[in-house]
Amino acid sequence: MTTALRRRTAVAALAALALLAAPAVTAQALPAPAPAASTEVPAGLPRPTGPYAVGVDVLHLTDHGRPDHWVPGSGDRRLMVSVHYPARPGGGTRAPYLSLEEAEALLAGRGLDDDAPAALSSLATHARVDAATARGRFPLVLLSPGFGNPRATLTSLAEDLASRGYVVASVDHAYESMGSAFPGGRILPCAACDAVEAAPDDAAEREVLGAVSTGRAADLSFVLDRLTGPRPAWEHARAIDRRRVAAVGHSIGGSAAASVMLADARVDAGVNMDGTFFERIPASGLGERPFMMLGTSSHGPGSDDSWDEGWQRLDGYRRWLSVEGSGHSSFTDVPVLEDRMGVVLDPTVTLTTDRQVRITRDYVNAFLDQHLRGRHQPLLDGPTPGNPEVVFQQQS
Template sequence: MTIRPRVSTMAAAALTTMLLLAPPVATAHALSGPARTSAPTATAAALELPHPTGPYAVGAEVLHLVDRSRTDPWVPAAGARELMVSLHHPARPGSTGASAPYMSTEEARLMLVQRGLEDVVPATAVSSATTHARLDARPAPGRFPLVLLSPGFGTPRATLTSLAEDLASRGYVVASVDHAYESTGTSFPGGRILTCAACDADNATPDEAAARALRKRVSTGRAADLAFVLDRLTGHRPVRDHARMIDPRRVAAVGHSIGGSAAASTMLADSRVDAGINMDGTFFEEIPATGLGGRPFMMLGTDARHRPGTTDTSWNDGWKQLDGWKRWLTVKDSGHFTFTDTPYLAEQAGLPVDPTAPLSGARSTGITRTYVAAFLDQHLKGRHQRLLDGPTPGNPEVVFNNP
């Protein structure tokens, strides 16, 4: 399976802005196989995610959820819609369980193969990246807000791990979701690896209009997925004991790329979701004239592609329809994958810096974590954040837009 993203959605990406150590990818019409790279072979030196910054220890577990009320939209023969969820949560201090794995070796291999890097970066170097959450850690006492986290199209949920861990350390339960058949490879029970049938369907679309229609299906389908996850974590018959640590009155949807579009779609479809963030994703479902019911929403993107007046007009249109508290922030020197683990891990591997997105891995991580947490603290915990009132000297890369 090979994903060859269209220029309009993932164009001009270089090593540190593509998904986990990935080189530029050509268009579907220009290649018959995955892109190759002449980058030097990466060493197998240990990679490590940045440490969480909050006061809580972090626990983690993986959930397999099956929505038997829906048939999978990409592979109907597979039957019911399946999801894999990484749940990060505040934990009691002194947890001694094993460290949560970053991703499986096969998931890492498929991700690298898709980008022609299987001979450049060892899959084991990626899969064994050190995380800071402990398996089977006892939850901290209390009930915490829930954050539903959705990754980009063709992107494993693992690449948002540093954000998930940090939010958990700050007092949030975070459910990061792999949507079946929408990632390069996702491990499911029974040794199954599901690859990106949705991406293959996208690559086969005849034109941009058809592609936009398909991506809208992705966005609205993910909204149904996230609503189901919310049901299972907080409903009358929750999976395991998660309802005891989640406050169902405080819920946010956050996503990267098409996951950011899905965050807005989730708010449109589900009134239980109180706030949302789109990290550098085109809005494939239009925000209607009625807005989001007065609920807060933040747009956080690249200055090159998502400042007012740039090519993605969905942000200009969406901004006009947002009817509650809102912010439109862009980050100078950033790339599409700035808001993921990519730059931090690529830097450790010694790969070249993309001259179009020279923001360091540390700043990429710091800005993403800080502004996402500030938004959630203000709107789910009721703590006013002066950071969101306007530009600050300590974050000169962050631009406040008010078109």
């Protein structure tokens, strides 16, 4: 798949997210519209499947060692991070999916009705703010969203992993998304999106997107520093087992998962969910660390040169799984939002919402359990009758 096509896919996914919160009159122009408008608050995200309750804290981190590479005049590099964690039952208030201001910013560029942001921000989550942490120490997962998308679009996966005993740090990379609020209520524009749009050709686009991938690697390493270093930014940092760390990302966030493994030996494993590799994996591989490529059939062998080459250069435990009937956004919250809002935005997707959510959760969790907890997962050994949609493209 060409860089230009991948870019268009990413932009389409962001547009789809925006349209999900549109009023019924907008949805009627799309395939399979809702039969009737509803003024009720939409149902929430799917329930987490693990034994723990889920807590969440939001951190604003500033890397004083790096200027922002998209808007140098803005000062030091800044990040917003949602930390989902295993919690004790009860206590705390339910976290919003997005603030109203973030939802407004995300939708503003789409010319949607003023009532739409309230519908999106009111989506119910399962994490609670100020919840007490569960006892124990837990592996850490660094989570990076798709290009242009806020970290909120991976909330369902983050909540589920936390319920299964992981601390999950979902990162908003400054000037790389729409709808991300920073302290003071300021919503930063997507300057990186503008840089891609201004690129004169595919080679220039790929250069910009390569900078996104490597820049995010530096962001994720910095977050790891601030969560596991001697003066951690998170008050519950003692709950993190810093000897067990993984990076997981969607779209260009998946490329960043590989990039941070190349740059930071502390990251033990990685997962790329349907993202072109914009930084090439070198012939020397990833230092024999495990990596999983989980994507659509458009990332099957011969469809994306970066996956073909990346697969050959992975030198540790590796899996290449294609999910038949899925779409680029199947690994995010977008299918859930489609279902809750009663619209269909990608008619090529044939999987139900439940199957898209279950497959993403189960295979990512199985990979992490096997490589961060040392628990063998038969789900990763090969095709299973209960998951006929998941094709093992290669075995090793």
